[in-house]
Amino acid sequence: MAFKENTTQDWREPVYVQVSMRTPNTIHNASEALDFLDNAWKGSRKKHRFAKEICSAAVLGQVSPETAREAFVQAASEARMITCAPNAEASS
DSSP: OOOOOOTTOEEEEEEEEEOTTSOOEEEEEHHHHHHHHHHTOOSOOTTHHHHHHHHHHHHTTSSOHHHHHHHHHHHHHHTTOEEEOOOHHHHO
């Protein structure tokens, strides 16, 4: 399945990420995730690079937005950032 390039295609559910004691960031799509990964990331970089690659691919339409969301959530969790990533399927 091919995906159209769409840098603003929102995820079904946003991801809320809090770094330190700052106000939580609300991430709606792969483009916002890339910005966060580039400018606000703190902590472990093990899954950081992979998340950046997957989010970049989603922006280019090469992978689904939800694949990028999952990679971002996994990277944030691995970095021990406080996250709230509701699962759209569980609430349906």
